[in-house]
Amino acid sequence: MRVVHYSTRLGRSAGGLYHSVSGLARAMAALGAEVTVAGGHGNGFADERHVWGQLPLLTHRLGRSRHGFSLAMQAEIAQLKPDILHVHGIWSGGSIHGRLAPRQTRVIVSPRGMLDPWILARRPWLKRPHAALFERPMLARAHLHALSEHEAAAALDYMPALAGRIFTVPNGVEPAPTSEVKQRDGALYLGRLHEKKQVLALFDAWERHSKKMMLTIAGWGEPAYEAEIAARCKGHKRVRFVGTLHGASKAQALSEAGFFILPSLSEGLPMAALEAISHGCIPILTDACHLPELFAQGVALRMEPDFSDFSTIVAQAEAMSDGEKSERSARARKAAMPFFWPAIARAMLDHYAHILEETSS
Template identity: 25%
Template sequence: MKVLMVIPALGNVYGGTTKIVLELAEAVGKLGISVDIVATNANGLTQLDLPLHQWIIKDYYRVQYFPYLDVLDYKFSLSMSKWLFKNVPNYDIVHTNAIFSYPVLAAHWACQCHKVPYIATPHGMMEPWALAYKAWKKKLYFTFLEKPSLQKANALQMTASTEAMHIKSLGLKNPLVFVPNGIHSADFLSLPNPDIFYQQFPETRNQILIIFLGRIDPKKGLDLLAPAFAKAHKKFPETHLIVAGPDNTGFLPTAENYFTEAGCRNAVTFTGMVTGDIKYAALAAANIYVAPSYSEGFSMSVLEGMAAGLPCVITTGCNFPEAAAAEVASVVDINADDIADALIQLLQDTDEAKKMGDRAREFILENYTWDRVASKMVSLYKDIINGTPIK
């Protein structure tokens, strides 16, 4: 089986979606499936310094990058479009990732032209908040271009079980399949020494650390986290907030101002993007994980926080009702007071917080690993290729 994965961009600044596609490709490739990825070389306000128009060989997949023009954020790439129309027939199935970007649209058209089956994963971009952000542009694009191409997909993948209602409300009647994201269990069997993090950010040492791990972006709810943390910090002055993530849209000054206005900026460390040992050391150093998002597909960082054994406060916008049902996270409404109350509860009852973190770790390692996800995805690919009805 030959699988082509298409994504508008793979820059680290795009956070979870980049990580998801690369780790899914690796996990599927480990099962003996041939996997190629194509993307533009976009990386937020910059570009990736990588070879273009040639395969870069990884252990379990290949990836090829193409130049682009940033036309209203749609990443128009003529060379990538030409490549897709020429090479899509060489694959058994095409798996597109994200919407509202021209490379994905070109991939869908190429599949339709050559009658190659394709599956599309929106990664939460059809959630109400996501559609409302820059709505005028998205409405036109979705109505006249995106929706007609999505309607012809053999299946739409939901990474969160809650996506189905929103997708159906947009008039899409494709088969919907639920395949979540995952983590590599080996990454969480033994976390690095927290001192690796303390040495780089000494102001966090000997503090009770609450960690936010994600892009500095309007949808991530930092405007809610600021007053929520301020309320918790007033009650527990030994707390310190870590905001760890890249700023790919220039939103950082606005985000910092939220905490200044809330009166707690001196108790917040913005680390920028953290990866590798420093990220895992940050998780090892932290006491609580928080995700105050307005909207997510299915957050990789939430999975990582839970796999690290942290008690987590997440909003309903994180689309993880399974965590609430299993009592492995505190899932709250999308408002600052509820986020604050949940943080304070965990800070007050440290024994129960520790038990929640332990349950969370076990829950993720049993149910949300890339090995499980890849096996389910390959079965889905085979069903689509063989024309088996998707249930």
């Protein structure tokens, strides 16, 4: 099976897709699929390329454009004659590549949270014409991969004609080392610094309600937003900003934090939350993170996205006994197991095979 994964940005600027698409593509190749990855890159890609392993890449420089469409890339994809073109993300060049895919190629589209109502409400004046030209024609022939039942429902609301062409497979994660640190402490926010993640609101709420626990904010974002977070954290005893963490430093932060917090307004299925539970962090999440099983299993603490219950949540976390923390941490690690990449890749390949069989008959 020849598979091309397309993502507009192949570097860290892609946010969660940097790890979710690369993890899926590598795991599929390990299971025997013939996988090629296509997309754009910016400066510094030489230091970011490693996440794709030995996978063959079709790349082009994005320059100032975030849109990412490339005629040369379109020709290269067509020459490969893939059985499957899997487009990750919409509202960009990927939707054009998906629309222009050869008729013999089956197109799979992963919106990756980009059909969430919060996202659709942003810049509708731009999305409507783009959708008329590219997203809707692409989706008229494509199958849609949803990360959660919520995303599947959002996709059907957006385009009811997708009924019968939607399947759900969650994001995956690498298993974290099983060795445990002697003492976990504090809470960690780790990820993109963006208004939908409410990082500034988190800082304000933590400053008002935390009595003794340290919050570490780690991540990257638009320079102005990141600078404001850094400035607010400077000199505070219970909130600190440590910038971007990758590799061993990220793993260390996740293994040492007692809690992981993501007060998001809009997500597909957050990679950072999956990484956190794999490391044994106790998550504090909104419903917009679309991990209801973590609440049902007594792993996560639920918070309201407007922070109306935040004082109660922080008090509960700070008062939690060592025994309860240990028990929840163990539950978190167990809850992460169904999300490990080999099983996720196998499920995705099974859906590909079913779609190819169904459309060839």
